[in-house]
Amino acid sequence: MQEELLTFERVFTQAVAGNDVAAIGRFVADDWVIVDADGRVIDRLRFFSVIESGALSHESMESTDVEVRLHGDTAVVTGITTSKGQFMGHGFTTRERATDVLARLNGRWLCVFAAHSSRVGLIGVVRLKDCTTGARRGQLRAMERTGLEPVTSGLQSPELHWTRTNTTGQPRTSPDLTGSSR
Secondary structure, X not given: OHHHHHHHHXXXXXXXHOOOHHHHHOOEEEEEEEEOOOOOEEEHHHHHHHHHOOOEEEEEEEEXXXXXXXXXXXXXXXXXXXXXXXXXXXXEEEEEEEEEEEEEEOOXXXXXXXXXXXXXOOOEEEEHHHHHOHHHHHHHHHHHHOOEEEEOOOOXXXXXXXXXXXXXXXXXXXXXXXXXXX
């Protein structure tokens, strides 16, 4: 059973990394939700719509330290997932503790719940010398409108490291797929 669930997770991850909504749909229950690293709840329809629109695309996704805990017709799968992609035209890289809850429904395994906990808050890097062009200034203004803020303390090079912050001032490490303006 462990191998079956590890294979499920590997192929599920490949579907997400491939931005294949139809394939992802074969792995998640109709009422599936994901809680992102900032605690926002994103339902299946919203997650699928941002992928279909191209607002969110993954270039790669890999999980390590994957563990499966089986409890009858329910399984809890944990691991550390590293993702790279684009959200609203801006690159991101995340490294998060991921948890999937799987349930055997009508004889097959489906993910019914997923949650990510922040591991690394770095979203992107912009060289300061690149900020002088009009296009780059426009990009920086767009990043600021989406909640991206520069982190410059302790840097050894002339770069701005971008991280997201929410209304509490805490780092936000994942794209806001909810459509809210927190």
